[in-house]
Amino acid sequence: DQQVKQNSPSLSVQEGRISILNCDYTNSMFDYFLWYKKYPAEGPTFLISISSIKDKNEDGRFTVFLNKSAKHLSLHIVPSQPGDSAVYFCAASYRQGGSEKLVFGKGTKLTVNP
């Protein structure tokens, strides 16, 4: 079963506008959430994270919001730039036995049009 879900396979926005990428999770044991960006033929690059004790974390143009009651998080990119075009993965940290392994969604491909 998919514990981390990204229901939108793709998203297209205009340069300068806001990009909102969504992620839902089912396991209430998750205690840390991360967003990664991936370009073709490269490994995922860490972008931003949030602890389950917070509801918002901001880093420059990137903000992550967490709604624990809805088991939902979102990544906001403002303003969007063409260089942001990539696949974005939502990941959750699952502290079982102290492993801190990450559980990933399937990704959302963001295209920012000039």
Next chain:
Amino acid sequence: DTGVSQDPRHKITKRGQNVTFRCDPISEHNRLYWYRQTLGQGPEFLTYFQNEAQLEKSRLLSDRFSAERPKGSFSTLEIQRTEQGDSAMYLCASSWGGGVYEQYFGPGTRLTVT
């Protein structure tokens, strides 16, 4: 460059052959992870080391797979008797641990089994 490195970047092998991949983590990181990514999916956890100890293995890691981290530095992932279903991107990541959850990924090794 002090990022995570992986070697080789690409490997083509015939079914039934053995292959070995290497990962060099960020030098001060004591935790090392292996993930596998197939087309249209997010990375899936395979196994995890803290220093030289292998602390967790996914059920995805069949007995044909073995991973080592002999001196707590680099790691190798070996696949014996490869099958076409093993074709995937194999990603290595490392982290500092100690409550820091961000994992930093290498560029991956693309395996194609013919």
